[in-house]
Amino acid sequence: MRVQLRSAAEGEGFVPPSSNDFELPPIFGDNPYTTKPIFLVLLSVILISTFFILSSRKASIIPSKFQFAGESVYSFVRENLAKEVIGHDFLRFVPYLFSLFTFILVNNIFGIIPFIQFPTMSRVSFPYILAISTYLVFHYVGVRKQGAFKYFKEIMFMPGVPKAAYILITPLEILTFFVVRPLTLSLRLFANMFAGHLLLLVFILGGEHLLQGVIGLKLISPFAFAIGIVLTFFEFMVQCLQAYIFTLLAALYIAGALADEH
Amino acid sequence: MANREENAMWSIFGYLLSGLIFWGGVGIALDKWLNTGYFTLTGLLVGISGAIYLIWLRFGRE
Numbered sequence: 169m170r171v172q173l174r175s176a177a178e179g180e181g182f183v184p185p186s187s188n189d190f191e192l193p194p195i196f197g198d199n200p201y202t203t204k205p206i207f208l209v210l211l212s213v214i215l216i217s218t219f220f221i222l223s224s225r226k227a228s229i230i231p232s233k234f235q236f237a238g239e240s241v242y243s244f245v246r247e248n249l250a251k252e253v254i255g256h257d258f259l260r261f262v263p264y265l266f267s268l269f270t271f272i273l274v275n276n277i278f279g280i281i282p283f284i285q286f287p288t289m290s291r292v293s294f295p296y297i298l299a300i301s302t303y304l305v306f307h308y309v310g311v312r313k314q315g316a317f318k319y320f321k322e323i324m325f326m327p328g329v330p331k332a333a334y335i336l337i338t339p340l341e342i343l344t345f346f347v348v349r350p351l352t353l354s355l356r357l358f359a360n361m362f363a364g365h366l367l368l369l370v371f372i373l374g375g376e377h378l379l380q381g382v383i384g385l386k387l388i389s390p391f392a393f394a395i396g397i398v399l400t401f402f403e404f405m406v407q408c409l410q411a412y413i414f415t416l417l418a419a420l421y422i423a424g425a426l427a428d429e430h
Numbered sequence: 431m432a433n434r435e436e437n438a439m440w441s442i443f444g445y446l447l448s449g450l451i452f453w454g455g456v457g458i459a460l461d462k463w464l465n466t467g468y469f470t471l472t473g474l475l476v477g478i479s480g481a482i483y484l485i486w487l488r489f490g491r492e
Contacts, residue, residue, distance in 0.1 A: 326487060336480040337487075343448035344441075352444060420437045 182377045185369035190290055190362070208288045212274040220270075245269050245415065253419040254426065261422055264305060268298065269415040272357065276407035279365055280400050287407070290361040292354070299354035302418045310425030319425070353417055360410045364403045371396035442485050449481025450474055 196202040223238025231239060245266045250258040272289065279287030289295055310319045323345050324338050375392030378385045457473020460466070 329487060333483070336476070337484050339452045340445060340448045340477075340480055340484055343452050344444045348444045348448045348451075352440065352447070417437075417440060 182374065185366055185373060187362075189369060190365070192286075204286055205288045205291045205294070208278050208284065208286060209275065209294070212271060212278070212288070216270050216274055241270065242266060249412075249415055249419050253416065254423045257426060261419070265415050265419055268302070268418060269411055272298070272414055273408065273411035276361060276411055277404070279361065279368075279407060280403055287361040287365050289357050289410075290365050292358045292362075295354035295357040298357075298414070299350040302353065302421065303350040306418070306421040306425045309422055313426055349421065353414065357410050357414050360406055364406055367399055368396060368403060371399060438489055441488065445481045445484050445488075446478065449477035449479075449484075451477070453477030453480060 192204045194200055194202045195204065195207070220238050220242075223234045226232070227235055246258075246262050249269070250262045250265050254261055275288035275294070277287075278284045279290070307319075313319075314322070324341055325334060326337070326341070329337065371392050375389045375396060378389035378392055381389075453473040453476045454470065455473070457470040457476075460469040460473070
C-alpha cells in the first residue's frame with residue numbers, strides 16, 4: 169500500500185520521507201500483528217539461535233571459523249561488558265546481556281541489509297519492552313542484594329548530605345532512577361534507528377526521484393546515491409554502537425544496583 | 431576508564447533532565463495555581479542547580 173501511495177504521488181513531485189514510512193501495513197489481511205517489524209523480530213530470533221547453536225554444536229579445542237565467530241561475539245560481551253563493568257559477580261548476568269546485545273545488534277543491522285532494510289528498533293515499542301525488562305532486572309537485583317528498604321533508602325537519601333538538601337535532591341534521584349533512566353535508554357535506541365532510516369530514505373529516494381527529472385537533475389542524482397552509500401556505512405557504525413551502548417548501560421545499571429554504596 | 435566516563439556522561443544527562451522536569455514542573459503548577467508568571471523560571475533554575483549539586487555530590491567529591 170505504501171508503495172502504491174509512493175508511486176501515485178510520484179507524478180506530483182517529490183514526497184519527502186516522513187514518519188508515515190515507518191507505519192507499514194499488515195501483510196496478512198487486516199491482522200495488525202502481521203506487520204513487517206514483527207516478522208523481522210521473529211526472523212532475528214531464528215537467525216541468532218541458529219547461528220549460535222550451529223557455532224557451538226561441534227565445539228572443539230581448535231575452533232573452526234564458524235565457532236570462532238560465535239565465540240568472539242560471546243567473549244566480547246562477557247569480557248568487555250559483563251566482567252569489566254559488573255565485577256566479580258558478573259557470570260549470572262552474561263546470558264541476559266548477551267541476548268540483549270545480539271538481539272539489538274541483529275535487529276539494528278536489518279536496517280541496511282538489502283531487501284529487509286528496516287531497523288526493527290525504529291518502532292518505539294520494541295526498545296520500550298527492552299528497557300522495561302532491563303529496568304525490572306536491575307531493580308530486582310538491587311532489592312534482592314540489599315533488601316528493599318536499604319536499596320530504596322540508598323537511592324533516595326545519599327549519605328553525607330545536609331538534611332535540608334534532601335528536599336531539593338530526593339525528587340531528582342527518584343525521577344532519575346525510576347523514570348528518566350529507562351526512558352532515555354529506550355528513546356536513545358529508538359531515535360538513532362528512526363533518524364538513521366529516515367536519512368537513508370531521504371538520500372536514496374531523493375536520488376531516485378532526481379533520476380526521473382530533466383537531464384540536469386539526472387546528473388546530480390549519482391551524488392545523492394553516493395552520499396546514500398556513505399551514509400549506509402555510517403549507519404552500520406551507529407547500529408553497532410547503539411547495540412553496544414544499550415548493553416553497556418544495562419550492565420552499568422546492574423552494577424550500580426549491586427554496589428553497596430553508590 | 432572509558433566505561434566509567436560513559437556512565438558519568440549519561441548519569442549527568444539524566445540528572446539535569448530530571449532536575450528541569452521536576453522543579454520546572456513544580457514551578458509551572460505553582461504558576462497555574464497562583465496565576466503568577468515567575469515560578470516556572472525559578473523552578474527551572476532551582477532544578478538545574480539541584481541537579482548540578484547532585485552531580486557534584488556523586489562525581490566531584492572524591
